[in-house]
Amino acid sequence: MYLIVVAIGIYLLGGVASFLSGSSRRAAMAFGVGAAVLGAAAAAIPAGMALAGGSVEPIRWAWNMPLGSFSLAMDGLSALFVLPIVVLPALAAIYGSAYLDRAKSHGRSWLCFNLLAASMVLLVVARNGLLFLVAWEVMSLSSFFLVTSENEKESVRQAGWTYLIAMHLGTAFLLVMFLLLGRENNSLDFENFTAAGMPSVLFLLAVIGFGTKAGFLPLHVWLPEAHPAAPSHVSAVMSGVMIKTGIYGLVRTLTFLGPPLEWWGWVLIGVGVTSGILGVLLALSQSDLKRLLAYSSVENIGIITLSLGVGLVGLARGNMTVAVLGFAGGLLHVVNHALFKGLLFLGAGAVLHATGTREIDRLGGLIKKMPWTAATFLIASVAIAGLPPLNGFISELLIFVGSLKGMVALGSWGPAALLAAIGCLALIGGLAAACFAKAGGVVFLGEPRTEQAAKAHEVPSAMLIPMIALALACILIGLLAPLVLPWLSEAVAVAAGLPVETAHAELSGTTGLANGMAWAGGAVVVILGGLLLLRRRLLAGRKVETAGTWDCGYVAPTARMQYTASSFAEPLTEVFQMFLRTRREAQLPTGLFPREASLVTHTPDLFGESVFRPAFQGVKWLMGRLQWLQHGRLQLYVLYIVLALLILLAWKLG
Amino acid sequence: MTMNSTTILNLALSVVLAPLLPGVINRTKAFFAGRKGPPLLQLYYDLWKLLHKGAVYSRTTSWVFRLGPALGLAAVLTALLIVPTGGGSSLLGFDGDLILLAGLFGLMRFITVLAALDTGSAFEGMGASREVTFSALAEPAFLLGLAALAKLTGSLSLTGIFGGLTVESWWSAAPELALVAAAMFLVFLVENARIPVDDPNTHLELTMIHEVMVLDHGGPDFAFILYGAALKMWVMGMILVQIVLPAHSGTWLVDLAVLLAGLLSLGVAVGTVESTMARLRMVRVPQLLVTAGALSVVALVLVLRRPV
Structure with a gap:
């Protein structure tokens, strides 16, 4: 089990070293990739042992946090998630070393990348609610910074915001879930969690909270924004393993219920x-x-x-x-x-x-x-x-x-x-x-x-x-x-x-x-x-020729005459139009000798457009109604503070 | 793995006789049209001729185009290994092999579609697009139909299912079996590119589905494709026949005769449908497929309602 701690340490050290390498692109890359690979090697050993049925000594260190304890353990479930969680980032890091723009140093990116790997490993071996939530938050934040790597683009910033908000709404449900579990059991250690008074409520909280991370419909709206915005090796890690931590969380919660x-x-x-x-x-x-x-x-x-x-x-x-x-x-x-x-x-x-x-x-x-x-x-x-x-x-x-x-x-x-x-x-x-x-x-x-x-x-x-x-x-x-x-x-x-x-x-x-x-x-x-x-035997010694593709005798086919992706999918999107609401803007050919025509199709996210956008517009409107509280005058703010203190005092005394 | 001589013999017979089925269909159509029609063994002649030809490949194509016909035929030959033939058991059966059967047909279709897209031809792209559309909608009908049979016989392997179906099953569960057979017949027509979904005799590329995807293949490759298509029809035909005519006499020759007679009648039935029906408009085909799915669902619901 100490190897897991070692692995997390390697990830962190490598990440920080990469960050501190400053303008040296080579050093930043070497530290970043090296840590991802070495960390994976260290973490894979205890995971493999646990899957093979061997026992891995758990770790339990005191932690100076209320209800917190630094307890880690590796069982079969953790191990099954640890393996892809370490292997995919290692491969993605090797890939990233060639993929990332050669002109810049990517120390910050490698720091976040290794933090993401470390937090995911910590998350699936954590055995304390608080530690779990801390790892969860580090994972969300480090991936947020990775998603917004190319933050000079408006669309990337937009995607980043969607991601950040979705993650924190999800985390809010998890916070409530762990608080309820903790209140029932007077501890946030997983080993003390037992079937609490209201397992169904906890189950639903877990489905929503973890479902946001995993991308359950209709909580998936951040996925199609964030994945394309991130650099591809990061998308691979996010889509390949990070969203699976939502599945891990759900399965782990089921074991408490x-x-x-x-x-x-x-x-x-x-x-x-x-x-x-x-x-x-x-x-x-x-x-x-x-x-x-x-x-x-x-x-x-x-x-x-x-x-x-x-x-x-x-x-x-x-x-x-x-x-x-x-x-x-x-x-x-x-x-x-x-x-x-x-x-x-x-x-x-x-x-x-x-x-x-x-x-x-x-x-x-x-x-x-x-x-x-x-x-x-x-x-x-x-x-x-x-x-x-x-x-x-x-x-x-x-x-x-x-x-x-x-x-x-x-x-x-x-x-x-x-x-x-x-x-x-x-x-x-x-x-x-x-x-x-x-x-x-x-x-x-x-x-x-x-x-x-x-x-x-x-x-x-x-x-x-x-x-x-x-x-x-x-x-x-x-x-x-x-x-x-x-x-x-x-x-x-x-x-x-x-x-x-x-x-x-x-x-x-x-x-x-x-x-x-x-x-x-x-x-x-x-x-x-x-x-x-x-x-091969049949064709040996016979005439094997090459020619153009058969186009019914048409002699000048161009590449633009090929079937496109949108036309390929059209019959199916037509059948399921009810759910997809694909929009078309067509400019049809007119006249005897038509010149131009165009067709643009676009399939918006039904839930993003018709559920979340109106909902958040509503929230924005409500918040707007509260704006009169906010004048920018310091005296008034001091007055609010004094009033709040007075009310609290009165409440405490009464 | 159950290996005995009759299973092997049945397999060999399937491999040899499969090209006969399209011949039967064409003879039936010729009879209805009052034509002389192609000989019963036409497909054998075609295969023989194609296997002796050279090949012409399009400049646009890559190894995917060359892999397509061979992988497609390999998938359907493997499918043959898991389907029981006439009262016997299959060579490679296991619990859940009915899913593998659907998967192997899916693999054959996927590689055919990729090979079609590899030519860069708009016609082949069109055929590929139609093929994936209709097969995606046919998939639930096929699997739910097999699921109904699995529930009815309490077995998850094709050998168990068709071993469990008997003539008595038709006495006790006639509506269920009839519904499944009807759904399977529709799936059979769709998957094998027959009227009312696709017309194998059409000569306009724009209106084809399966034929247009293989326009650019020639020589031995095209022989693989034609033979693979015939074998797929044979395999799906065996499933349909073993639902409708569940013969378990215990005598190999009788069971085999029943199976072959069933396949012959199936060929005549398909030929009759093709001679008496027009092809559906493309936009109507999904409705037909949803109907097939609905038949399977109703069959399953009826099976679930049976007292256990």
Whole structure:
């Protein structure tokens, strides 16, 4: 466990050293990246031990804070989150060393980056409410400064504000939750938290508070603003692991609340289904690559939440198989999403780096200029679309099987929520495939649509190596499911509040499934290899020519005649127009010899536009009504103070 | 892993006989139209010819275009390994393999769509866009239909499901099974690009869906695609037939005969639909798919209401 403290120390020292390096760009980078990598190495050891079932000595130091104690511990659940939390920033830091603008020194950025990593690690091993909240706040603030790295842009400042406000509104709910827990138990140490008087209230507070961080719909509005604004390696960390701390918080809170009620599961399934479907629909209708990825994170958080909901329904109904499969699927998806979403954001960053644009419709044909970026991005697209034989399919398979088992085993009407889960998960899968066929296909395939795209170049190897590593992880987890699933039992046991033996036994029930997947994945690979060899044999010695793409005899096709991302998504956005409210501004061609025509489509965030904007306008109006209190005259302010003191005195005496 | 000689033999028969199904459909259509029509074995001749050709690749394309046909065929061949064939068990079945089946079809579709986008052709982009739209909407109907069967038979593997369905199931749960079969038939038509969703005989690129995505493929690649499409139709056909005609005589030859007769009738049914119906307007297709989904949901609700 001391290694965790060492890791946090490395992060902090490296960050500060990087900050103090001042104008020396090289030193700042060396300290920043070095700390991220070394810290990861130090923290990964105890996490790996805890996942393997070994015990890690907890730490408990006195802390000069009321109700506070510096107590850290590493159980399976913490360990499962620590691993992606340290690995992704290490890879992102290596990537960032080449990605960040070479003209400037980035000491401040590296300080915040390492602070973010350190606070996330501290957060998931903290065992005291106050320590947890401190880490939570450091995480929010350091990521706020990272989001606003390019604060010379108006849009970035705007995104930063949205982010800051959303985070603190969420934290307010958490503060209330921990205060209620503390009042019941007279301590803020997690080990003393027991099923308090009103678990349902605490559950709802946790869903809202942690849901804001995780991006549950409709609390997701900050995600599509903040992720595109941040530098890409930071977006990768934020989307890949930081939003998962919300999931961690929710699962950890569930362990305090005692036996779950069934409707909690239904709430989580409901939240998951709405976040999943609307998230992927909004992703599908975006034209900015990083915004698309941000909405897709909302979708994947939805899948994870839905899965936890299935687990809770299983627990409440006393069906341990369903419970274990639900939690295992959700937790595995946490890891998987960190891998492929991290990779996708790094890929989007590479595209931005090479072309200077994030507009999908201004790109195209990058696979020839950036073969490695394209290959890894397409692998991640297959994985995130939940297609076999990659890792995204394995976690979704566990969720499906958990829901199906629940539906088969549980009584007649209870499993209706599971039915919804199955149907919606299927729809989400289909829509995600459409979304990432669009993202991967329009950006990397075909012909370049603009000059910028045509002039693109492959990014340096410091950026490629992290992407290749993540792509390999996606493939290996997919093909080696039988080796991966047993590692989940410690984490699932903590999350579901079950003995490790039960979790382990139930997970060994999935051996058939895991082996089947390994066989099927192997079959796909072997048959594919066979067919490719067959084609090579057949074509050997025959004429293999190149020609133009068939365009029905038209002789002068241009790259602008290709199908665009917006036209690709149009049939689906049309079907779901009810939820998306896509706006179009069309200038139709007129006259016998039409010259100009244009079509602009834009899909605003339904909740941002029609819920939060009016609400905050209302708050602003209310605050405006109070402005008469504020004159700027010092005498009056002194009078307010005196009056306040007098009232307090009278109240205390009376 | 259950391996026995009849399973292997059935698999081999599927691999060999799959191109027959499009032939049956075309013969039926020719009969209705009063034409002489192509021979029953036309697809075999086509495949033979294509496998002996060279290849022409578009300058725009990359390795994705070359990977598409092979990966698509690999996915559907793997799907064949998990679907039980006529009273027997599958080679690679496990609890939850019904999800893998949907996933493998998804993989085949995804790589076909990417290969289409790789050509940079507006027509192929259009086909790709329509393909992802309709298949995304067909996915819930397919999985919920299989979920209804899973609940009915209490099994999560395709082998268990189709082993559990018997002629008696039709006595006790006729409405449920009929609804699932109807939903599956609609999904079958959508997934295999048949009328009323897509017209395999159309000669206008603008109106095609599946055909237009593979316009640029030629030679052995196109052979892989045509064979993969026939095999996919065969695999989905086997599922439909085993719902409608759940034969478990215990005699291999009888079960196989029932399966083949079922597939033959399915081909005739599809041909009849194609001869007697016009194609739906594109904007109407989502309604058809939602109908299929609704049929599956109603079937599931009926199954859930059954006394346990």
